[in-house]
Amino acid sequence: MARTSGWNTTAAVMTGAACALAGAALAGYLLSGRRPKKRTKIIEMMDELQKENVYIKDKERVEKLLCQLIQDGKSKLQVITDFDYTITRWAYKGTRVAASFNVLEDSTLVPESKKQILDELRDTYYPIEINAKMTIEEKIPFMMEWWTKAQSAIVACNFRREDLTRAVRESNAMLREGCDWQFHALHEHSVPMLIFSAGIGDILEEIIKQHSQMYANMRVVSNYMDFNHDGMLVGFKGDLVHTYNKNEGALRNSDYFTTLKERRNIILMGDSMGDLRMADGVPNMQQILKIGFLNDNIEERLEKYKEAYDIVLVSDSTMDVPNAILKKIL
Numbered sequence: 001m002a003r004t005s006g007w008n009t010t011a012a013v014m015t016g017a018a019c020a021l022a023g024a025a026l027a028g029y030l031l032s033g034r035r036p037k038k039r040t041k042i043i044e045m046m047d048e049l050q051k052e053n054v055y056i057k058d059k060e061r062v063e064k065l066l067c068q069l070i071q072d073g074k075s076k077l078q079v080i081t082d083f084d085y086t087i088t089r090w091a092y093k094g095t096r097v098a099a100s101f102n103v104l105e106d107s108t109l110v111p112e113s114k115k116q117i118l119d120e121l122r123d124t125y126y127p128i129e130i131n132a133k134m135t136i137e138e139k140i141p142f143m144m145e146w147w148t149k150a151q152s153a154i155v156a157c158n159f160r161r162e163d164l165t166r167a168v169r170e171s172n173a174m175l176r177e178g179c180d181w182q183f184h185a186l187h188e189h190s191v192p193m194l195i196f197s198a199g200i201g202d203i204l205e206e207i208i209k210q211h212s213q214m215y216a217n218m219r220v221v222s223n224y225m226d227f228n229h230d231g232m233l234v235g236f237k238g239d240l241v242h243t244y245n246k247n248e249g250a251l252r253n254s255d256y257f258t259t260l261k262e263r264r265n266i267i268l269m270g271d272s273m274g275d276l277r278m279a280d281g282v283p284n285m286q287q288i289l290k291i292g293f294l295n296d297n298i299e300e301r302l303e304k305y306k307e308a309y310d311i312v313l314v315s316d317s318t319m320d321v322p323n324a325i326l327k328k329i330l
Helices: 002-031 059-071 101-107 110-131 136-155 163-170 179-188 201-211 273-279 298-308 319-330
Strands: 077-082 193-200 218-223 225-227 233-236 265-270 287-294 312-314
Touching: 059 265, 059 287, 077 163, 101 163, 101 201, 110 136, 110 225, 110 265, 136 233, 163 201, 179 273, 179 319, 193 201, 218 225, 218 312, 265 273, 273 298, 287 319, 298 312, 312 319
Parallel strands: 077 193, 077 265, 193 218, 265 287, 287 312
Antiparallel strands: 225 233
């Protein structure tokens, strides 16, 4: 009994001493004035915006934009986004993920001779697409040339309509983490989503269907395949959509934006400088928040992206930032 009592006494003394030390440390901390900084702005309260790969050049502007978007609410909002490497990932576990056009390029359904042509075209023109020293006007003729030649090579492969499902299933095409939630939330709250893509619309839709769901609030502007009555690919429909003509011209003879004239607030998402023009056709636009995904040639292009986009996400495989913003608006 005496032994137990002694142990309790010792423990009590030790506990009291520890509390005294902790109290002294806390008092010293408080007296030093080094209290945690109180977060008063939306931009500060969003943990997703505090990550090291998130760049915001003009924080005051972004704060005002966020406040206005939240205040105006979902009834004034529409989302305009690129697809390849914006909705889809750039890479997964160190391996480059297929864009909608690459799904066919990499398919076992494409003869090796055609794959060689497509590979050579990509090696020739992709460096031009991402060249930070060239203007958009200088790049446009090369983009037209690239896609025209690539589409001709694809048509020569004699694809059938049913081949597309198999090609997507066998590819490593993958949506960013959080896309499924985003698609569902925008549909649930009746917020229109325009997907602008220089890829292949049929493949794009198949990727979404296999990895998530196409909803009624989604509209896709892209390059769609033209199949004959036997289901054989014979060409592509309409005018060519490439990286640098994603603007009102690609929606020619469409009343898409006029039917949404009350939705004057835009969240725009893209991964190229050409994507910045996707909202050009929006009448009487009030607020636009531009979110850019920078996936490649980061050091060379980061400053330009910070100048052009309000928020730049570097090597980010998720939709965490856009979704965090949407959660505050919806």
